[in-house]
Amino acid sequence: MPADGAHRDDGYSSNHHQGPVVAASDGPGSKEPGASPSLGIHALSKTFGTKTVLDSFELELRPGEIHVLLGQNGSGKSTLIKILSGYHVPDPGGKVEVGGRELHFGSAASSYNLGCRFVHQDLGLVETSSVLDNLFFGTGFPTTAGMIRRGAAREKARAALAGVGLEIDPDVLISTLAAAERTGVAVARALLSDDSDRPLVLVLDEPTATLPVNEINRLLSTLRATAATGVSILYVTHHIDEVTDFADWVSVLRDGELIDTWPVAKLDRERLIHQLIGAELEKVQRLESPHADTRAHPPILTVSDLHAGPLDGFALQAWSGEVTGVCGLTGSGRETILGAIFGVLPREAGDVRVDNELLPPLRTDVAIRTGVAYLPADRRANGGIMDMTAQENLTLVNLRPFWRRLFLRRKLESAEVDKWFEDLDIRPRDGASAPLKTFSGGNQQKVLFAKWLREVPKVLLLDDPTQGVDVGAKAELHRHVLRTAKAGAAVIVSSTEVEELVTLCSRVLVIQEGRVVDEITGDRLTATALNRSFHLEAIKAGNEGVTDA
Amino acid sequence: MRRERFNFGLDRFSGLYLWVVFIAVFGIWIPGLFLSMSTVHLIASTQAVSAIIALAVLIPMVCGQFDLSVGANANLTGMIAIVVQLKYGWSLAPTLLLSLAIGLLVGLVNGLIVVRLNVNSFIATLGMGSVLAAFTLIVTNSQEEAVPASTAWNNMTQYKVFGFQVIIYYLIALALIAWWVLERTPAGRYMRAAGGNPEAARLSGIRINRLSWWSLIASGGLAGFAGILYTSLTGPSLTFGPSLLLPGFAAVFLGSTQFQPGRFNVWGTMLAIFVLATGVEGLQLVSGAVWIGDLFNGIALIVAVALAANRRGKPLLRRRRRPGSSIVDADGGEDHVQDAAQVGREA
Numbered sequence: 001m002p003a004d005g006a007h008r009d010d011g012y013s014s015n016h017h018q019g020p021v022v023a024a025s026d027g028p029g030s031k032e033p034g035a036s037p038s039l040g041i042h043a044l045s046k047t048f049g050t051k052t053v054l055d056s057f058e059l060e061l062r063p064g065e066i067h068v069l070l071g072q073n074g075s076g077k078s079t080l081i082k083i084l085s086g087y088h089v090p091d092p093g094g095k096v097e098v099g100g101r102e103l104h105f106g107s108a109a110s111s112y113n114l115g116c117r118f119v120h121q122d123l124g125l126v127e128t129s130s131v132l133d134n135l136f137f138g139t140g141f142p143t144t145a146g147m148i149r150r151g152a153a154r155e156k157a158r159a160a161l162a163g164v165g166l167e168i169d170p171d172v173l174i175s176t177l178a179a180a181e182r183t184g185v186a187v188a189r190a191l192l193s194d195d196s197d198r199p200l201v202l203v204l205d206e207p208t209a210t211l212p213v214n215e216i217n218r219l220l221s222t223l224r225a226t227a228a229t230g231v232s233i234l235y236v237t238h239h240i241d242e243v244t245d246f247a248d249w250v251s252v253l254r255d256g257e258l259i260d261t262w263p264v265a266k267l268d269r270e271r272l273i274h275q276l277i278g279a280e281l282e283k284v285q286r287l288e289s290p291h292a293d294t295r296a297h298p299p300i301l302t303v304s305d306l307h308a309g310p311l312d313g314f315a316l317q318a319w320s321g322e323v324t325g326v327c328g329l330t331g332s333g334r335e336t337i338l339g340a341i342f343g344v345l346p347r348e349a350g351d352v353r354v355d356n357e358l359l360p361p362l363r364t365d366v367a368i369r370t371g372v373a374y375l376p377a378d379r380r381a382n383g384g385i386m387d388m389t390a391q392e393n394l395t396l397v398n399l400r401p402f403w404r405r406l407f408l409r410r411k412l413e414s415a416e417v418d419k420w421f422e423d424l425d426i427r428p429r430d431g432a433s434a435p436l437k438t439f440s441g442g443n444q445q446k447v448l449f450a451k452w453l454r455e456v457p458k459v460l461l462l463d464d465p466t467q468g469v470d471v472g473a474k475a476e477l478h479r480h481v482l483r484t485a486k487a488g489a490a491v492i493v494s495s496t497e498v499e500e501l502v503t504l505c506s507r508v509l510v511i512q513e514g515r516v517v518d519e520i521t522g523d524r525l526t527a528t529a530l531n532r533s534f535h536l537e538a539i540k541a542g543n544e545g546v547t548d549a
Numbered sequence: 550m551r552r553e554r555f556n557f558g559l560d561r562f563s564g565l566y567l568w569v570v571f572i573a574v575f576g577i578w579i580p581g582l583f584l585s586m587s588t589v590h591l592i593a594s595t596q597a598v599s600a601i602i603a604l605a606v607l608i609p610m611v612c613g614q615f616d617l618s619v620g621a622n623a624n625l626t627g628m629i630a631i632v633v634q635l636k637y638g639w640s641l642a643p644t645l646l647l648s649l650a651i652g653l654l655v656g657l658v659n660g661l662i663v664v665r666l667n668v669n670s671f672i673a674t675l676g677m678g679s680v681l682a683a684f685t686l687i688v689t690n691s692q693e694e695a696v697p698a699s700t701a702w703n704n705m706t707q708y709k710v711f712g713f714q715v716i717i718y719y720l721i722a723l724a725l726i727a728w729w730v731l732e733r734t735p736a737g738r739y740m741r742a743a744g745g746n747p748e749a750a751r752l753s754g755i756r757i758n759r760l761s762w763w764s765l766i767a768s769g770g771l772a773g774f775a776g777i778l779y780t781s782l783t784g785p786s787l788t789f790g791p792s793l794l795l796p797g798f799a800a801v802f803l804g805s806t807q808f809q810p811g812r813f814n815v816w817g818t819m820l821a822i823f824v825l826a827t828g829v830e831g832l833q834l835v836s837g838a839v840w841i842g843d844l845f846n847g848i849a850l851i852v853a854v855a856l857a858a859n860r861r862g863k864p865l866l867r868r869r870r871r872p873g874s875s876i877v878d879a880d881g882g883e884d885h886v887q888d889a890a891q892v893g894r895e896a
């Protein structure tokens with residue numbers, strides 16, 4: 001790991017909120033005139049029916065460069081990736097050259113042979129297999145007479161992992177790795193090649209969508225190490241903050257149109273957001289710490305001495321009208337808290353009371369009846385039922401209002417759903433009867449928000465509520481969270497994003513080793529302070545591999 | 550990105566078109582034999598049993614559970630109904646009650662194994678089917694009994710109403726009830742949610758274990774009833790059960806490509822049963838070969854699952870992601886091809 005990488009890890013979080021995006025332009029940002037591009041995209045368009053999703057896209061990427069492509073959901077990013085990977089065939093007239101050789105559209109083999117490699121948001125790792133096995137599932141193990149040459153494979157795996165700056169034992173199971181390490185393994189696997197065809201271009205699609213904030217920096221170091229070996233990286237994301245200070249170039253894609261490409265040093269955050277969503281973003285204002293009046297009443301939610309998985313004596317009180325944040329490193333137990341309170345995850349000991357009523361473990365139905373709502377972290381796995389319609393997802397928790405004289409009345413149901421679509425500005429507005437999976441990430445999340453807001457919860461538990469959601473939708477969702485709190489709910493937000501916690505919460509609990517170690521409130525509650533507490537924790541946690549410097 | 554295309558509903562209503570084609574082809578080929586009211590009546594009553602079995606397959610399937618014991622279950626209850634009448638002289642009412650109770654009990658035990666012992670329903674009901682086949686031989690002493698002489702027993706299915714044997718009206722009633730439960734009650738919605746994503750359903754306060762259990766009990770009850778109807782309609786047999794299972798599954802999967810593509814649904818299933826039966830009947834009349842049914846139904850099942858699996862964007866069962874195949878699922882919205890073997894594993 002390069003020394004300046006570690007240095008930037010520290011500096012990264014404090015400077016990305018205000019001020020210029022870029023701290024220093026010490027990367028290999030300047031285009032060397034002599035180097036021929038490893039990826040050249042010219043006049044690339046793609047039309048589905050009458051809708052142009054990608055319009056005359058241009059991009060040039062030289063060896064060792066990192067190019068960040070920013071775009072909101074539905075901006076055409078996925079389409080571009082699918083063209084590069086040989087899945088979609090673009091409209092005639094476009095041209096893609098990889099290492100000077102032309103890509104045959106619609107051929108995954110051509111894309112691979114020319115040296116394009118892809119790491120998708122869904123990493124496609126087999127959790128129950130070892131790192132070693134995962135590395136070779138794609139390309140095949142080195143064999144002699146059909147038998148795996150274990151030694152050679154391990155050797156090759158070590159080299160591949162070292163190439164991306166990872167020092168992990170190839171024999172450990174994927175399920176034991178931290179999120180950033182998994183992404184690293186996926187990168188290593190993508191770059192692993194037979195000696196003949198060297199990978200030239202690595203395309204990453206939303207690689208940080210599921211990463212906790214402190215692990216993002218580790219991934220970025222991994223990518224810098226990778227680029228240093230001469231691989232060009234196209235990094236596709238909708239997340240502005242994390243990436244701009246590690247890239248050389250930034251392009252913004254909006255509604256299929258390439259807005260512009262800039263060297264990173266020439267950008268600032270506000271302008272970038274403006275370019276990204278095509279409008280100024282209205283700032284979300286968090287509720288001022290309303291402790292004095294809200295805390296006159298007894299707390300709505302009381303959690304005492306909770307033991308569940310990594311949680312070891314976690315305690316919490318939450319009051320109506322307050323937004324409480326929880327943050328903590330991977331392994332601190334943060335991810336377990338809300339699930340254990342709601343009753344999805346088993347509890348070994350401890351009480352959860354809502355309005356003095358005891359919530360039994362593993363009875364989500366009782367929790368819901370008591371007035372608790374829980375939005376889980378992984379939308380696709382736990383949140384939505386993707387094959388059911390948006391309407392069915394939205395009303396799933398409570399069908400009683402539509403059950404009249406032995407039939408579910410569709411008209412009553414659509415009327416209410418339309419109201420929510422209107423209220424939360426869910427798009428497409430007339431899409432209520434389309435399967436949830438046809439919606440963009442942000443709109444899916446809004447549907448699931450509506451599902452719980454409908455219940456007028458007393459306690460609203462939000463696990464990474466804006467995961468995989470673009471900037472615009474994120475601000476809207478944040479406003480709804482605050483509105484719900486103002487209306488009298490006790491909201492608890494567990495998030496990997498420091499920014500989000502600072503935006504929403506009037507106090508943030510810092511979790512370490514399964515319990516609350518600090519409570520940050522009032523003026524102390526800034527991104528810098530939260531990040532510092534992260535790092536302090538990491539130092540305290542000692543040599544558990546949570547810091548990479 | 551959704552594309553609107555003008556079409557004649559060839560995808561959603563392909564079964565109806567296929568049915569028309571079958572009728573036209575066989576009508577022209579063998580007009581005398583095929584185009585008669587008696588063919589209509591025959592298909593209606595013989596397929597009523599298959600169709601009820603298909604409903605028994607459908608209900609747990611919506612909930613994400615397989616019930617492979619429906620055929621053996623039907624065989625057992627049907628033969629018990631015969632045995633208690635012939636050997637012990639039971640009258641119709643207690644016979645019916647006993648057989649139905651046994652069908653429900655089988656469902657209850659299936660549910661117990663799946664929910665309480667956490668055995669995958671595919672395996673649990675496969676094993677149960679074998680156990681029930683053994684019970685059938687035990688209670689009948691491996692003898693195919695004679696037809697009971699009771700007219701009430703025969704009339705239960707064979708009495709004619711508007712030219713059709715009454716059994717078809719039982720089917721219509723059951724199909725209507727199944728449609729109502731699955732499409733127009735909260736329970737049906739919850740079952741679909743549990744089948745679509747059990748974890749998300751659980752997080753929405755749905756008690757998925759209880760639902761799965763009830764769906765298996767309903768399936769057992771329907772299969773039991775179908776067994777009684779079969780022996781009342783065609784007489785006792787030791788082997789009719791297993792031959793009902795495959796057409797039932799074929800119809801459920803084929804049905805999921807009809808009317809509401811991507812959803813297991815009652816009317817699609819019913820349509821599929823009768824389209825398949827029309828094809829089989831026509832081919833049998835043409836060729837006289839007895840193996841046509843097995844061949845046709847086997848192919849239909851494979852084709853149905855292939856169609857259902859390859860419909861882009863509308864998976865039937867939750868699918869597992871395979872390593873290294875991630876080129877297609879760049880935005881997670883694409884589907885992997887799902888093969889028939891995987892249907893088994895996902896059970």
